[in-house]
Amino acid sequence: MRASQFFISTLKEAPADADIVSQKLMLRAGMIRKVGAGIYSWMPMGLRALRKVEAIVREEMNRAGAIEISMPVVQPAALWQETGRWDKMGEELLRFKDRHDRDFVIQPTSEEVVTDIVRGELKSYRQLPKNFYQIQTKFRDERRPRFGVMRGREFTMKDAYSFDRSAEDALKSYDNMFAAYQRVFDRMGLTYRAVAADTGAIGGDRSHEFQVIADTGEDAIVYCPDSDYAANIELAEALAPESARQAPGAEMQKVSTPGVKTIDELVAFLSCDIKETVKAVVVEGDAEDKLPVLLLVRGDHELNEIKGEKLAGVAKPLTFAAPESIVAAFGAQPGSLGPVGFKGKIYADRSVAVMADMVVGGNEDDVHLTGVNFGRDLPEPEVADIRNVLEGDASPDGKGVLAIQRGIEVGHVFYLGTKYSKEMGATFLDMDGKPKHFEMGCYGIGVSRILGAAIEQNHDERGIIWTDALAPFTVVIVPMGMKRSEAVADAAEALYQGLLAKGVDVLLDDRDERPGVLLADSELIGIPHRVVIGDRSLKEGKVEYQHRRDADKTELAAADVLDFMFGKLGI
Amino acid sequence: MRASQFFISTLKEAPADADIVSQKLMLRAGMIRKVGAGIYSWMPMGLRALRKVEAIVREEMNRAGAIEISMPVVQPAALWQETGRWDKMGEELLRFKDRHDRDFVIQPTSEEVVTDIVRGELKSYRQLPKNFYQIQTKFRDERRPRFGVMRGREFTMKDAYSFDRSAEDALKSYDNMFAAYQRVFDRMGLTYRAVAADTGAIGGDRSHEFQVIADTGEDAIVYCPDSDYAANIELAEALAPESARQAPGAEMQKVSTPGVKTIDELVAFLSCDIKETVKAVVVEGDAEDKLPVLLLVRGDHELNEIKGEKLAGVAKPLTFAAPESIVAAFGAQPGSLGPVGFKGKIYADRSVAVMADMVVGGNEDDVHLTGVNFGRDLPEPEVADIRNVLEGDASPDGKGVLAIQRGIEVGHVFYLGTKYSKEMGATFLDMDGKPKHFEMGCYGIGVSRILGAAIEQNHDERGIIWTDALAPFTVVIVPMGMKRSEAVADAAEALYQGLLAKGVDVLLDDRDERPGVLLADSELIGIPHRVVIGDRSLKEGKVEYQHRRDADKTELAAADVLDFMFGKLGI
CATH class of the missing domain: 3.40.50.800 (Anticodon-binding domain)
Structure with a gap:
């Protein structure tokens, strides 16, 4: 291409509202132009790079035996009502009415449409396995669009959907896609890590994210340098401490702690070790009365909300209790809450369960308790892993200690099981002549997001540094x-x-x-x-x-x- | 491709709601599957053909020097308000609100966004000419989606927009695109005709449609087999008859015509020649009181609404008068209306202007008048070309007589002038250092529609007959x-x-x-x-x-x- 016949439009300065380096550089290099919040036009230079990504993804999908189709951007609500996502999904799902007052959505993904296609097309086990994919415009009405094309509202995504006879076959399809994703990101020359991820509301037992490593990443990735353990921090297991609980060494005492609201203030006030303190987090229960549940983590630890949400008796999605219901249940404001005397359900993190002589809130404003011991001052709690791991924690595979990196999620593979096929009545006739629900998987790649992630990982003070595979021009x-x-x-x-x-x-x-x-x-x-x-x-x-x-x-x-x-x- | 690794899914019968042969064959051949009214998924077989169309269009756009970009499907209303299309466009424009209650549209075309880009990017005459195009998903909320992908709601369109210094240069860009379109449709192996088209509300003096010839086409194309004259019937001029008006040969007479409402009934009742009769069409005027305007065409002719709409004093868009206002102005119901005694504005078609001894409505229910003559029984009317041409009419270029074919519009080139650049304040600095509005053109190709049109033109009782260029497999x-x-x-x-x-x-x-x-x-x-x-x-x-x-x-x-x-x- 001759520049005189192309369109190069660089800027000395990025617009003031650009909030991350990749967005600034994409704007300055003339790759994108903003049309509205989270909505961009792809300019000639950006479109060339986007097409490189698409071509690599398409080639590797085809190589893996997936078959390309194209599902509509605008989809009837009726299909989304069949799976309940019409009601369950939040405001990210863009809903609207057509001129005849019928409900529609703009696709954020296409599980419903592809399952509708398959229930009409695939009748017999002899037609399986099948994997259909598309590279299509998606829309997600983010509350706060940011980071340019990385968390925009309109974006390009590759989404693939596999259909199999059995869970065993579905996991083969999963592994096949996993390998294809590795080829995709290898070919792009990106430094990335595939990490185990939470399967969330969908359930199923296998899910991996592909994370491009970058300091500016939104996600925390946990891995073990001495093994191949790698997981999203949402999923990474925090093992129980090896040391057992010591015998009580102190009497429980009420301490007046005027104005002390946070753990840091408490540690300073009492001159104690933060590891002696316990944070009390109050969440709604899942009964009709929403009676609160108390979650205890050590003062220096952070509650893992995904782990918390999975606990029996806890409302899903995890919801922090309202101040009124906290005061009603504990008789005190947040800042002085603790387990002693609380009649509801209590979960203690594994690290809390081995503590003795704890410092906890006193359930009375401006009062804390010291020398608190399970089994003596309050009943033994239910124990669970409910905290985020920290650098240096033991790796769950027993092969060393954990390290943490930041990452940008650019791909996700997901074993779905029969969730969608059951909800939509999608069956095939199996070898025994009986109808059976398809075993499904879904597999996404953030096509436009990859460019932002690549730039976050590869740039310097002068601008972008493309790999040969992604460069608009080599x-x-x-x-x-x-x-x-x-x-x-x-x-x-x-x-x-x-x-x-x-x-x-x-x-x-x-x-x-x-x-x-x-x-x-x-x-x-x-x-x-x-x-x-x-x-x-x-x-x-x-x-x-x-x-x-x-x-x-x-x-x-x-x-x-x-x-x-x-x-x-x-x- | 091995069929075993692809997805072939043919049907013996098309679904009952398929209403045209191309739609039936695309469904039967497994090219598309219906998702909702006017909304389809492209199945593997169809997507391959669609990609062939896209590739040819892209190559010829690039060859013509147009530069590819990609503008968002979802566009902020603010830009559409700048040009007034937000208000002017009907319900075809799909409007919706996002989660923050801000207005958006789904693009049916992208004049606003591209003009917004250009007013930010092109500052100097030295950067001109420029032509930006995209191949993108469009949405038009048709009242009655039909004919499969030919009049669907979601579709793929190539839209290009040229920006020039002067009208003269803009017409060069127009001719350049015209030639590119010829190459596109030639390469596809389609039988087509480029016809002059009406420039409608936008004005400007040049517009051509590219029509694929097919008996099932929605459009009537007028051409002269002895010359290169070709126009959409909306535009094709009906010349004045060569013969002059004869002197009056009869007295005006009132005739009782009980129950006679239509021209056919009138001709049968009076045993007269249909060419002696005159149809009276009452439309709203453009004044605030909407006082009706009377349009007269010969009994065997059809009013051309596009021509009628352009007449001075006629409401735009052309609106037929309501029964109440007809009765108020004429004292009679439709079926017995005529020009004699009507005090409002009257336009007579050129063919009517040369008639003598006319048969017209009597402005009294069940009464007609015979022997009516202009200049004697009523004033001379204003004369205009307001009818559709007929086969055998003289060609406007004087080189023979007209023939009529049916066509399917697959492309449209349009000289826009400065309409959008003025509305959006898009200027560049010209050679003299003064700001000047861009001269624009827009150029569309119905990428997905081409497949439907190709099949309408090329099929037999066994199925589709692809040209090599468009076939999913050669x-x-x-x-x-x-x-x-x-x-x-x-x-x-x-x-x-x-x-x-x-x-x-x-x-x-x-x-x-x-x-x-x-x-x-x-x-x-x-x-x-x-x-x-x-x-x-x-x-x-x-x-x-x-x-x-x-x-x-x-x-x-x-x-x-x-x-x-x-x-x-x-x-």
Whole structure:
């Protein structure tokens, strides 16, 4: 592509409302333009990179035997009512009425439509397994769209859905997709980690997220450097401490703690170790009266809400108790709550269960209790893993200690079981002639999000650094003063034609701009390979090559540049 | 592609609600499945054909210098309010509110968004001309979706928008797109006609539709077989008759016509020539009181509503007068209306203006007048071209007589002028340093509709007949009894690999179905080239070739089949 026939539109500064580096760089490099909150146009430069992602995803889906279809963006509510998602999903699901006052949604995913297709099309076990995928526009009406294309409202997603005879076969389909996802992200040259993830409300027992590693990631990823253990922090198990509980060493005492509301204030006030304190979190119960349930974690630990939500008797989704019901149940305001004397259900984290001589809230405003011991001052609690793991915790596989990284979720594979096929009555005739519900899996890749994640992982102060696989152009030729020097123009054109002939995505930057602008733009846009052809060096038979990651230029004989580039590109 | 790894799902019968042959065949061939009224999923077979259309359109847009972008499906109302389309567009424009109660639309086209992009990006005449296009999902909330993908609600459209310095340059961009459209439809192998079209409310003086010729088309296309005149019937001019008006030959007489309401009844009752009668159509005027305007066309002619709407004093859009206001203005019910004594504005069609001794309504129920003459019984009327042309009418270019065909609109090119750039304040600095509004054009292709149109034009009683360019597969290999005969399997595989190696889109139908099913499916799906490999004929060293349009098979030496196919495919 010649720049003069393309559209390059870079900005010196990102708009003030851009809130993360990838968004700033995508705006500055002219990849996207904002149309509304969380809604973007893809400009020519961005669209080229997006198509690279789509092509890799499509190739690997096809290679894995998945079959491409395309389901509508606008979908009738009736299908969503069959699975109950019409009611269950929150305001992220964009609902509207058509001119005849009929209800519709804009698809955030397509489980309903694909299951509707399959119940009409697949009649026999002989047609299984099948995996249908699409690369389509999705919409999720985020309350607070942010991070550019990473948490936009309109986005492009690849969603695949597998249909199998049995759970065993479904897990084979799952593994097949898992491997395809590895190929996708390997080919893109991204540093990523596949981590076990929570299966949430859907249930089923297998789910993995593919996380691109980046300090700015929204997700915390837990892994063990000494083994292949890796999980989302939502799922990562915190083992019980190895040490057993010590015998009580102190009497329970009431302590006046005026104005003390937080654990930090408590530790400072009592000059105690934070590991002696216990945080009390009050959540709604799942009975009709919503009678509160008390969750206890050690002062230095954080409640894991996903784990908490799974506890018997706890309302789903997890809901923190309202102040009124806290005061009614405990006789005190938050800040002084504790387990002693509480008549409702109590869950203690595994780390709390081994504590002795605890410091807890006194259920009386501005009062705490010290020297509190289970079995003596209050009954033995129900014990569960309800906290987030910390760096240095023992790995659940017993092979070392845990480390934590930040990640950006770009893919998710999910074994669904028969949830949707049962809700929608989707069956096939099995070998024994009897109808059976399809065993399903669903598999998403955030196609547009990948570009944001790749930039979060790969950039510097000058701009984006693309991998060859994702770059809008693989090579940029920057002729210095092409208009003034015929030799420069000829050399640039010869290299351009030589690369084009081998199918290389090459940009010849023939814009009539100052050299400084051309060089800065190529770095901002992040094209991995750059050849600069200058009048003076060309007279000495030289041109310059620089990879976007290189600190320095490499001087080359002009005559060798094409072969040199073929070598760099592995062609 | 091996059929066993693909998804072929043909139906013996189309669903009962399919209302046109292309829709029936697309459903039967497993190309689409209905999700809701006017909303379809594209199944694997259909998606392949859709991608062929997209690829041809994209190549020709790129070749014409247009630059691909992608604008969002969901667009903020604010932009649509700037141009007034938010208010002016009817219920086809799907409007909805997001979770924060802000207004949005789903794009039916993207003039607003692209003009918003351009007013931010293009600052100088040096950046012009520019043409941005997208191939994107569109939504139009049709009152009565029908004809499958041809008048669906969700559809894929290519929309391009050109921006130029001057009207002269804009018309060059227009001609450039016109030529690109010709290449697109030529490459697709469709029989089509580019016809001049009405420019409607937008104004501007140039607009052409690209119409695929088919008896089932919704549009009437007028052309002159002896010249290159071609226009949509909405636009085609009806010349004034060559003969002048004769002198009055009869006195005006009141005739009692009990129960006579229509022209046919009038002609039968009076035993007169229909060409002596005049139809009176009453429409609303554009003044605040909507005082009616009377339009007169000859009894055998049809009012052209587009022409009528353009008349001075007529309400836009054209609105037929309500019965109450007709009775108030004429003193009679429709069926007996006429110009004599009417005090409002009257337009007579050119054919009416030359009539003498006319038969008209008497403005008294069940009464008509005969022997009516302009200039004697009523004033001379204002004369205009307000009727549809008929086959055999003189061509407006004076080169013969007109013929009429039916067509399906698949493309539209439109010179917009500065309508949108003025409404949205989109300017660039011209050579003289002064801001100037962009001269624009817009150019649409109904990407998904093309498939329906192609099938309307090319099918027979056995199914679809694809051109090579649009076929989901160019070649199908049908092995008879592949499982029983190793020789058949080997020959099929060799041909398959040979064609694949040359990049041919070939389907190896390796499904374990009866030969009759395989042959019928290939014909229903409409794959243009078919090679049948049977056990018995293979023993004699023969295979069979048949083009989908051929009545008979061609027997070939098995050894020559690959070269024969290369010849057929021109490779």
